[in-house]
Amino acid sequence: MITGAGGQLGRALQEAFGDEDLVALSHKEWDVAHPAPESLARGSLDLVLHAAAWTDVDGAEADPQGATAVNVGGTANAAALSDLLGAPLVAFSTDYVFDGRKREPYVESEAPNPLSAYGRSKLLGEAAAGEDAWIVRSSWLFGPTGHNFVRTMLRLGAERDEVAVVDDQRGCPTFVGHLASAVRDLVDADLPRGLWHLVAAGECTWADFAEAIFEDSGLECRVRRISTEELGRPAHRPAYAVLRSERPNAPLLPDWRDGLRACLAEIRAGDDAAT
Numbered sequence: 001m002i003t004g005a006g007g008q009l010g011r012a013l014q015e016a017f018g019d020e021d022l023v024a025l026s027h028k029e030w031d032v033a034h035p036a037p038e039s040l041a042r043g044s045l046d047l048v049l050h051a052a053a054w055t056d057v058d059g060a061e062a063d064p065q066g067a068t069a070v071n072v073g074g075t076a077n078a079a080a081l082s083d084l085l086g087a088p089l090v091a092f093s094t095d096y097v098f099d100g101r102k103r104e105p106y107v108e109s110e111a112p113n114p115l116s117a118y119g120r121s122k123l124l125g126e127a128a129a130g131e132d133a134w135i136v137r138s139s140w141l142f143g144p145t146g147h148n149f150v151r152t153m154l155r156l157g158a159e160r161d162e163v164a165v166v167d168d169q170r171g172c173p174t175f176v177g178h179l180a181s182a183v184r185d186l187v188d189a190d191l192p193r194g195l196w197h198l199v200a201a202g203e204c205t206w207a208d209f210a211e212a213i214f215e216d217s218g219l220e221c222r223v224r225r226i227s228t229e230e231l232g233r234p235a236h237r238p239a240y241a242v243l244r245s246e247r248p249n250a251p252l253l254p255d256w257r258d259g260l261r262a263c264l265a266e267i268r269a270g271d272d273a274a275t
């Protein structure tokens with residue numbers, strides 16, 4: 001079963017687990033801030049892939065309780081269903097649980113210290129998932145659907161000659177298709193439960209990422225490199241958010257540039273199909 005099936009990761013998980021008998025539930029079908037519907041609780045499941053989340057990082061500063069209800073309460077409800085039905089849980093978390101003060105990749109055993117209401121809600125969500133869950137931390141997700149940086153840059157790059165993009169935050173832009181395949185590997189190999197850092201290989205800043213998007217999509221748009229302070233968003237974000245896994249046999253994801261190419265190819269294929 002997949003929660004948040006309409007989100008970008010939810011959709012990619014549907015593809016990666018597409019050969020299985022899937023129950024894919026959108027926000028409308030199960031608002032995870034409430035306990036699981038009776039029909040689900042009385043059924044049987046093999047695996048709970050919990051991709052539903054409050055992902056509006058700046059919005060969480062204005063409504064931390066709303067973010068907590070979904071990211072902590074929702075994960076507790078997914079964990080309760082998983083316990084009830086004896087179906088292991090995969091919960092998703094984020095690089096934003098770290099403060100980003102280091103200049104070397106963060107591994108699973110490092111102490112988190114979130115800077116934002118979103119990061120705090122995701123960290124509490126990890127605890128709510130319980131010790132028996134696979135807790136997958138990833139970062140800077142993008143895919144062919146939904147709200148993400150690639151789709152925003154493609155839109156802005158087609159409208160403008162120049163965009164201002166932050167150049168003092170580093171991370172690992174991760175294609176949801178690659179993350180979903182890695183999650184499939186984690187589950188199929190029945191690797192030990194607990195925390196796993198699964199992100200694309202390589203690292204870059206948002207400005208580097210924007211330039212790569214314009215280059216690979218043939219858009220003539222310049223990137224003006226600005227600081228986080230200049231952008232002035234409500235939520236604090238880690239300056240250095242590169243994750244790596246220290247765990248044996250961790251599934252390895254392709255480089256973020258390969259993820260970008262795969263994502264752009266899917267977007268083009270979708271555009272061709274629509275015309």
Ligand SMILES: NC(=O)c1ccc[n+]([C@@H]2O[C@H](COP(=O)([O-])OP(=O)(O)OC[C@H]3O[C@@H](n4cnc5c(N)ncnc54)[C@H](OP(=O)(O)O)[C@@H]3O)[C@@H](O)[C@H]2O)c1
Binds near residue numbers: 006070092093094137
């Ligand atoms: N996006 C990133 O850069 C990023 C980075 C690291 C980790 N993550 C984590 O990865 C997971 C997937 O994120 P994503 O990028 O796929 O996010 P997304 O595209 O925003 O998808 C989240 C989905 O959850 C749904 N949702 C929101 N509130 C809900 C609720 N109360 N009950 C049920 N569904 C609800 C949303 O539906 P509506 O749109 O209809 O509200 C949406 O379909 C999340 O745990 C996120 O924290 C994301």
